[in-house]
Amino acid sequence: MKQPIYFDYSATTPVDPRVVDAMLPFLREDFGNPASRSHAYGWRAEEAVETARGDVAALVGADSREIVWTSGATESINLAIKGAAQFNRERGRHLVSLRTEHKATLDTLRELERVGFEVTYLDVQEDGLLDLDRLRDSLRPDTTVVSVMHVNNEIGVIQDITAIGNLCRERGIVFHVDAAQSTGKVAIDLAKLPVDLMSFSAHKTYGPKGMGALFVRRKPRVRIEAQIHGGGHERGFRSGTLPTHQIVGMGEAFRLARLEMAVENDRIRMLRDRLWSGLSTMDEVFLNGHLEHRVPHNLNVSFAFVEGESLIMAIKEIAVSSGSACTSASLEPSYVLRALGRSDELAHSSIRFSLGRFTTEADVDFTVQLLRDKVGRLREMSPLWEMFQDGIDLNTVQWAAH
Amino acid sequence: MAYSEKVIDHYENPRNVGAFGRDEAGVGTGMVGAPACGDVMKLQIKVDESGVITDARFKTYGCGSAIASSSLVTEWVKGKTLDQAMTIRNTEIAEELALPPVKIHCSILAEDAIKAAVEDYRHRLSASDQTA
Numbered sequence: 001m002k003q004p005i006y007f008d009y010s011a012t013t014p015v016d017p018r019v020v021d022a023m024l025p026f027l028r029e030d031f032g033n034p035a036s037r038s039h040a041y042g043w044r045a046e047e048a049v050e051t052a053r054g055d056v057a058a059l060v061g062a063d064s065r066e067i068v069w070t071s072g073a074t075e076s077i078n079l080a081i082k083g084a085a086q087f088n089r090e091r092g093r094h095l096v097s098l099r100t101e102h103k104a105t106l107d108t109l110r111e112l113e114r115v116g117f118e119v120t121y122l123d124v125q126e127d128g129l130l131d132l133d134r135l136r137d138s139l140r141p142d143t144t145v146v147s148v149m150h151v152n153n154e155i156g157v158i159q160d161i162t163a164i165g166n167l168c169r170e171r172g173i174v175f176h177v178d179a180a181q182s183t184g185k186v187a188i189d190l191a192k193l194p195v196d197l198m199s200f201s202a203h204k205t206y207g208p209k210g211m212g213a214l215f216v217r218r219k220p221r222v223r224i225e226a227q228i229h230g231g232g233h234e235r236g237f238r239s240g241t242l243p244t245h246q247i248v249g250m251g252e253a254f255r256l257a258r259l260e261m262a263v264e265n266d267r268i269r270m271l272r273d274r275l276w277s278g279l280s281t282m283d284e285v286f287l288n289g290h291l292e293h294r295v296p297h298n299l300n301v302s303f304a305f306v307e308g309e310s311l312i313m314a315i316k317e318i319a320v321s322s323g324s325a326c327t328s329a330s331l332e333p334s335y336v337l338r339a340l341g342r343s344d345e346l347a348h349s350s351i352r353f354s355l356g357r358f359t360t361e362a363d364v365d366f367t368v369q370l371l372r373d374k375v376g377r378l379r380e381m382s383p384l385w386e387m388f389q390d391g392i393d394l395n396t397v398q399w400a401a402h
Numbered sequence: 403m404a405y406s407e408k409v410i411d412h413y414e415n416p417r418n419v420g421a422f423g424r425d426e427a428g429v430g431t432g433m434v435g436a437p438a439c440g441d442v443m444k445l446q447i448k449v450d451e452s453g454v455i456t457d458a459r460f461k462t463y464g465c466g467s468a469i470a471s472s473s474l475v476t477e478w479v480k481g482k483t484l485d486q487a488m489t490i491r492n493t494e495i496a497e498e499l500a501l502p503p504v505k506i507h508c509s510i511l512a513e514d515a516i517k518a519a520v521e522d523y524r525h526r527l528s529a530s531d532q533t534a
Contacts (some may be wrong), residue, residue, distance in 0.1 A: 307440055309465040313405075313413060333440065344438035381419050381469065383444035383461040384437060399436030 004319040005363045009204075009297060009356030010153055010181060011321060015249065016206040016357070022252040023208065025038075026245035033244045035233065048131045059254040061189035061382065064213050064256020068237045069247055072212035073180035074104040076199035077147075079214055079238065081108050081347055083172040083224030084145045084197060085117055092142030093117045096135070099339040100124050101149050105128075105178055126341050127290035128157035136167055145174045150188075150198075151181040154323065154336040154352055156298025158186055165194030174222060180212075184257030185295040186264065190215060196222040200245070205355060209251030211246040214238075266357050269296035271297030271364050275353060276301075278368030282375060284388070288323075288337055288350060299353040300348040303338075304372075305385040306378045311351060314374040318367055322349035345394075346383075405466055406500035408426035417477050420459045422446045430523025434514045441468040442510065443534055447479060447487070447513035449523055451500050454480045460515075466507040471512035484520050 015023075026048060034049045036042025050064070057064040070076045085095055093390075097109055099121045109119045124130055131150065139146075146168050148159050161177050161256045166177040176197040179188065184205040190198065200332065202211035216222055230239040276299055278292070279285055284304040300323070303311060308322035323334030333347035342350075353367070379385040384394060405413075421444075422429045428449045435442040439463030448457040458476040462469045474495060479487045495501075495509035 136476065210438070238420045270417075305463065307464050309440075310413070310469055313410075344440075348437070348440040381416065381461055382463040383433060383442050384463045386444075386461060394437060399442075400434055 003318075004317055005366065007318050007320045007355065007363075007367065009359075010354035011155070012203050012209065013206045013356055014358065015203075015208055016253060018256060018257060019207055019249050019252045022048070023245045023249040026237060026248050027089045030244070032244070034038060034244055035231075043290055045242075048244055048251075049247050053246045054358050055251040055255040055258070056200065056213055059183060059188070059258045060200075060215065061191040061193075063218060066190075066215045068216055068234045069242055070212040070214055071178060071210055072203070072236055073178065073199045073201035074212075075238075076212045076214040077102075077104045077176075077178055078108050078203075079227050080176040080224065081105065081145060081147050082112065082227055084222070085112055086225040087223045088144040089117075089173065090138075092144045093143045094120070094140050094143040095142055096120045096122065096138050097146070097147045098124055098130060098149070099123050099155075100128065100152055101147070102153055102178060102180070104180075105147055105149065124267045124333060124339055126186065127293070128152060128155050128160055128288075128336075128340055129147055129290055129293060132160070132163055132167065135164060139167065139171055139173065143171070143173050145176060147176040147178065149178040149181070150334065151179075151186060151295050152289070153181050153401070154334060155300045155340070156181075156294040156354075158182070158293050159398065160296060162193060168196075169194045172285045182295070183254065184261050185297055187261075192266040197224070202250035202253055205253050205257050208246050208249040211243065211250045213250065238320045246322065264357060265296050268359065271359055271361060272296050272299055272355055274355075274361065275299055275355070275368065278364070279371055288340060288342060290347075297355050299355075300337075300350060301353070302350045304346060304349055304374050305388060306349055306375055306383045308348055308350055310378060311349075311374065314378060315370055317369075318363075319351045320354075323347050323352065332390065355400050405508075408499050409466055409470040409501070412473040415475040416460075416469060417456075418459050418473065419461065420510045421461060422448060422457075422459055426514065428523075430519040431524065432515045432518025432520070432522055434518050435464070435468075435511050437463065438485065440464060441511060443472045443511055443515045445472060445475065445512075445519045447519045449484065453483050455482050455484065463518070465505070465510065466500065467492060467501055469507040470499055471501075471508045472515065474498060475512045475516055479516060484523070487516055488520055490516055524527075 031265040032041025032045040033047040053067050165175045174196050177195050178199050180201040199216040200213045203209040233239050286302045288300040323337045337347040430447045433444045444461045446459045447455045460472040462472045493511040494508040
């Protein structure tokens with residue numbers, strides 16, 4: 001079977017071939033341990049690690065000494081939130097975050113609740129954005145950490161981290177931002193942003209999986225407790241032998257993002273808008289999340305009266321993901337879409353298209369035609385579509401829930 | 403999720419998609435499930451004077467397994483008496499389609515749809531007997 005067209009760049013991106021080329025020497029002849037101070041193998045690896053650290057820092061306007069290598073955004077988020085909460089636990093035990101956060105954040109917070117912290121999970125508005133008044137009202141004298149994602153993985157909306165950070169700064173609260181989905185998509189300048197900790201992933205930005213970083217601000221200095229011990233690597237923040245090839249990959253991926261993101265984002269925005277203008281001519285199609293305050297790469301659409309998983313089966317020629325329960329291990333539809341106030345039915349009917357570096361105009365045009373055909377076919381099979389056509393308001397029907 | 407060949411076949415070539423007029427003589431309509439749960443099945447049977455199901459139609463909103471389960475039961479009920487149709491069990495549907503455990507509820511829904519359609523037919527029949 002021909003490989004489906006890839007529209008799932010928010011799940012992961014292919015490693016850019018230029019990144020692969022940069023990594024390979026460090027799996028072959030330059031295999032040294034960057035912690036080896038006694039010979040050229042180690043020196044060579046250490047130099048590569050520090051070059052990469054500079055490239056990661058440069059994309060986000062940080063000092064390279066503020067970058068700590070981790071195994072990915074999930075580990076960065078754990079280190080940031082647990083590390084800051086534990087360091088400040090004598091000062092307070094209240095943490096604040098959003099309902100629409102990634103599970104890496106939500107499950108970390110749940111774990112902290114288990115060991116005695118209290119967490120406020122804020123609702124978002126219908127467009128997916130945080131209402132600042134709601135945040136302000138939630139902050140207390142014993143609040144120590146606020147964690148908010150920069151760009152949402154499902155709906156692509158961009159939170160106003162400047163305004164959120166300012167609220168935290170005024171109160172001496174540590175502010176962590178999950179930026180896994182935003183590097184290379186949104187300009188980030190940590191020299192100006194009021195952010196204390198920021199988590200990064202390599203594989204969402206054309207780097208390798210299993211690699212991430214955490215920004216830990218030096219001025220004003222942010223203190224966190226290490227979560228992984230043994231050897232004192234990364235100035236004690238995160239022990240473990242550094243994976244030189246992975247680090248080089250992340251550095252090269254972030255360097256390319258810095259050089260190319262402006263041009264690339266214009267092109268992707270044009271493609272995304274072309275996709276939306278093609279899909280939105282169909283009846284009863286709804287965009288999830290704010291139209292403007294979102295990254296150009298994301299289009300999350302509900303096709304009413306069609307169930308998401310059966311739609312995904314019908315569009316095997318493209319690789320997308322769905323907010324439908326049936327595509328996940330649980331039977332609950334997307335908690336992110338439900339947090340926007342979308343009905344369960346529209347959450348079940350949602351498809352996330354995420355575009356990226358290798359998406360073409362032909363891919364988009366093919367997808368528009370495919371969706372028109374298949375949504376039409378499934379609606380012909382849908383009793384809900386039939387009722388809608390007959391003018392029945394589905395909200396007034398007495399359903400036998402099961 | 404990996405589907406069995408039978409599910410894919412029913413999904414791609416669903417049998418008996420469509421609708422009879424709800425008020426047509428000899429028609430029973432069952433609608434089960436809820437949009438919030440991600441699946442709604444509408445099953446219709448056409449019954450002759452001797453109480454044998456001669457034809458069936460379905461429309462389903464739901465995942466591939468839900469569509470396949472309802473397509474399958476439209477084939478199975480044809481030629482059966484109402485009582486025979488009422489003996490179709492979800493376990494037989496699940497077995498025939500090799501549904502994974504997480505999809506068993508689709509077969510339960512299909513069984514419920516048969517029962518609802520038969521009950522609707524019987525209800526309408528007794529109502530028309532009383533008015534006759």
